[in-house]
Amino acid sequence: MTVSRIEARFAQLRxxxxxxxxxxxxxxxxxxxxxxxxxxxxxxxxxxxIELGFPFSDPMAEGAPIQKxxxxxxxxxxxxxxxxxxxxxxxxxxxxxxxxxxxxxxxVLSFGYSAFAQDxxxxxxxxxxxxxxxxxxxxxxADALDPAGVALVRLATPTSDEARLRVIASRxxxxxxxxxxxxxxxxxxxDAAAVAPQVERVRKASGLPVAVGFGIRTPERAAAxxxxxxxxxxxxxxxxxxxAALAENQSPVERVLQSAARIARAVRDARVAATA
Amino acid sequence: MNAxxxxxxxAAWPDAEGRFGDFGGRYVPETLxxxxxxxxxxxxxxxxxxxxxxELGGYLTHYVGRPSPLYYxxxxxxxxxGARIYFKREELxxxxxxxxxxxxxxxxxxxxxxxxxIIAETGAGQHGVASATVCARFGLPCVVYMGALDVERQxxxxxxxxxxxxxxxxxxxxxxxxxxxxxxxxxxxxxxVHDTYYMIGTAAGPHPYPAMVRDFQSVIGSETRAQxxxxxxxxxxxxxxxxxxxxxxxxxxxxFLSDESVKIFGVEASGHGLGTDKHAASLTGGRPGVLxxxxxxxxxxxxxxxxxxxxxxxxxDYPGIGPEHAWLHDIGRARYLSCTDDEALEAFKxxxxxxxIIPALESAHALARLGDVVREVGKDGVIALCLSGRGDKDIFxxxxxLGARI
Numbered sequence: 001m002t003v004s005r006i007e008a009r010f011a012q013l014r015x016x017x018x019x020x021x022x023x024x025x026x027x028x029x030x031x032x033x034x035x036x037x038x039x040x041x042x043x044x045x046x047x048x049x050i051e052l053g054f055p056f057s058d059p060m061a062e063g064a065p066i067q068k069x070x071x072x073x074x075x076x077x078x079x080x081x082x083x084x085x086x087x088x089x090x091x092x093x094x095x096x097x098x099x100x101x102x103x104x105x106x107x108v109l110s111f112g113y114s115a116f117a118q119d120x121x122x123x124x125x126x127x128x129x130x131x132x133x134x135x136x137x138x139x140x141x142a143d144a145l146d147p148a149g150v151a152l153v154r155l156a157t158p159t160s161d162e163a164r165l166r167v168i169a170s171r172x173x174x175x176x177x178x179x180x181x182x183x184x185x186x187x188x189x190x191d192a193a194a195v196a197p198q199v200e201r202v203r204k205a206s207g208l209p210v211a212v213g214f215g216i217r218t219p220e221r222a223a224a225x226x227x228x229x230x231x232x233x234x235x236x237x238x239x240x241x242x243x244a245a246l247a248e249n250q251s252p253v254e255r256v257l258q259s260a261a262r263i264a265r266a267v268r269d270a271r272v273a274a275t276a
Numbered sequence: 277m278n279a280x281x282x283x284x285x286x287a288a289w290p291d292a293e294g295r296f297g298d299f300g301g302r303y304v305p306e307t308l309x310x311x312x313x314x315x316x317x318x319x320x321x322x323x324x325x326x327x328x329x330x331e332l333g334g335y336l337t338h339y340v341g342r343p344s345p346l347y348y349x350x351x352x353x354x355x356x357x358g359a360r361i362y363f364k365r366e367e368l369x370x371x372x373x374x375x376x377x378x379x380x381x382x383x384x385x386x387x388x389x390x391x392x393x394i395i396a397e398t399g400a401g402q403h404g405v406a407s408a409t410v411c412a413r414f415g416l417p418c419v420v421y422m423g424a425l426d427v428e429r430q431x432x433x434x435x436x437x438x439x440x441x442x443x444x445x446x447x448x449x450x451x452x453x454x455x456x457x458x459x460x461x462x463x464x465x466x467x468x469v470h471d472t473y474y475m476i477g478t479a480a481g482p483h484p485y486p487a488m489v490r491d492f493q494s495v496i497g498s499e500t501r502a503q504x505x506x507x508x509x510x511x512x513x514x515x516x517x518x519x520x521x522x523x524x525x526x527x528x529x530x531x532f533l534s535d536e537s538v539k540i541f542g543v544e545a546s547g548h549g550l551g552t553d554k555h556a557a558s559l560t561g562g563r564p565g566v567l568x569x570x571x572x573x574x575x576x577x578x579x580x581x582x583x584x585x586x587x588x589x590x591x592x593d594y595p596g597i598g599p600e601h602a603w604l605h606d607i608g609r610a611r612y613l614s615c616t617d618d619e620a621l622e623a624f625k626x627x628x629x630x631x632x633i634i635p636a637l638e639s640a641h642a643l644a645r646l647g648d649v650v651r652e653v654g655k656d657g658v659i660a661l662c663l664s665g666r667g668d669k670d671i672f673x674x675x676x677x678l679g680a681r682i
Contacts, residue, residue, distance in 0.1 A: 055581075056580075056581065057450065057581040057582045058450065058455060058456075058459050058567060058568075058582050059459075060305070060459045060462040060463060060466075060568070061305045061307075061462075061463070061466060062463075063463075067449060074581065079579040080579060080580070081579070104566075105303060105566045106565045106566045106567060106574070106576065106580040106582070107579060107580040107581070108580075109565055109566055109580060110565060110576065110578070110579060110580025111580070131305050132303045132304060132305055132566065132569075133303060133566075134302060134303070134304065134305075134306055134309045136293060136301075136302055136309075137301050137302060137303055154306070155305070155306040155307075156306065157305075157306050157307040158307070159306075159307050159308075159309075159310045159311070159469055160306065160310070161310065164309065164310055168306065179305075179306065179307060182307050182466065182467060182469045183307075183466060183467040184463045184466060184467060187467070188467070
């Protein structure tokens with residue numbers, strides 16, 4: 001059961017009394033070799049889970065940084081199938097760090113739900129987040145993922161009321177991803193004070209750990225969210241570091257891992273610092 | 277695979293989840309789900325409210341200029357030497373196309389919902405102009421997303437939108453055409469959830485848009501039906517319309533779906549040809565997938581990446597199609613033909629020369645298949661074609677294509 005890798009990691013985080021750090025990177029940005037180096041390096045840099053995006057031509061919930069990352073990845077020939085190959089290569093050397101894929105439905109639909117579920121599980125994928133597949137449209141996808149042991153991670157948002165949270169919580173597993181701002185990725189900044197009660201609501205409705213993402217760009221902000229959430233997702237800021245490294249002819253791997261390590265430290269120390 | 281069931285009551289579709297068979301649905305980010313569910317509730321209430329329908333009817337009569345005429349195209353009829361050809365003259369509407377029918381309905385709904393800001397996407401600019409028009413009329417700020425490439429090739433409409441007080445935001449992402457404009461409008465909506473109403477221009481997007489836009493555009497087919505009964509004493513043998521997203525077509529088709537004797541023809545844009553990678557015929561050259569909130573036929577590669585569409589007509593330059601068309605195609609109730617850029621240009625000239633009507637390049641695609649439809653219905657047949665828009669906006673593009681200088 002691969003779901004248990006996610007459960008085991010959140011159980012460990014609970015026992016350590018701290019929030020997890022979930023970096024997001026785009027598969028194939030700017031090429032598969034860099035992605036594989038990043039995947040291998042991120043756990044050492046302090047990643048507790050990894051979110052790996054797969055590129056889509058029309059990412060309607062992404063801001064400019066991840067849109068551009070997807071374009072770089074597609075130019076490099078990245079596909080969903082090749083994304084699974086990257087996961088397989090990563091998994092050969094890491095049996096414990098949970099890895100969740102994130103993207104848009106059409107690539108998975110095109111792959112075929114049950115073929116995807118089997119191949120993803122075999123490659124070592126632990127969960128799937130599909131931005132444009134609300135619970136109402138997710139039944140057949142969940143039917144394919146469940147037997148393969150791949151968690152379908154749902155999104156909750158500032159626009160989710162109590163009735164909506166009950167719908168979101170049905171048939172979800174692993175953790176719930178709380179989108180902390182109404183907007184696209186990497187644009188508005190999340191407000192930790194406003195996030196706290198929302199995380200509590202989502203936790204209560206789902207009975208699952210809650211990871212918070214969208215709008216968390218700095219170690220300070222990550223630390224503030226880490227005090228109230230079970231995990232903190234940082235995506236656009238890392239993708240921006242990668243783009244900047246490319247523009248300045250630096251090693252994208254080194255720069256992204258350094259940036260990830262700074263955020264990981266802030267997340268790790270957040271609750272200690274708060275209680276000290 | 278089982279053949280899809282043929283429904284006996286087309287008006288009953290979509291189902292409560294917004295599905296036409298397997299197509300349609302609500303494939304939107306969770307942030308937008310409460311908004312599309314609210315919109316569904318608000319639209320159902322408005323649809324059932326006689327006061328809303330009365331108000332809409334009043335504006336359609338006195339502001340849009342409805343009913344639009346059903347015109348016997350005598351010289352084109354002679355040209356093809358067969359069936360009697362009628363034009364449903366949507367190009368005579370205020371703003372010059374069918375788009376205003378939908379915008380008038382949606383702006384009244386937006387007001388009813390207390391929304392204070394309108395966003396829209398546009399390809400050729402006709403829906404953008406219609407959106408800007410109703411926003412000016414009702415005093416609401418309007419932001420129109422338009423692909424940067426389309427901004428370039430549809431300058432007159434950009435200027436019109438500006439005159440009407442709308443802000444046109446060029447979109448440079450992706451191929452910088454209609455699909456990218458729609459992505460950007462969705463990004464705006466997901467960011468401004470509290471005050472913003474997204475006025476989608478075609479019969480696509482998440483439920484309830486495909487059904488709602490169809491309902492607002494069905495005035496085309498309903499009028500055609502009544503006018504035809506009065507002028508010919510019977511129903512037409514065929515109705516014809518061009519299909520991009522498919523709003524004028526579904527508006528024309530829907531009131532005839534249950535009339536079994538009426539053949540239904542949609543015409544997709546096949547650009548440089550179906551055998552090339554430069555066309556916009558998603559039914560003929562695509563396969564089912566999910567984009568912009570609905571499941572439908574899409575132009576896409578083996579990995580499910582959406583391909584750039586191409587058509588000489590900016591309004592048909594879209595890699596998808598409304599979900600109800602996808603369903604009508606699958607169950608065989610409608611037939612979808614295609615027309616190349618060159619064929620559309622020929623039909624554009626023919627209509628101008630024989631009927632004194634300069635059609636929109638979109639509508640020219642429907643005109644280009646008239647010969648086939650005439651053969652299909654026989655000499656004593658009667659055909660109604662939706663002349664969805666006028667071609668003034670296209671004269672620069674056509675001149676360039678013909679090598680003329682204006």
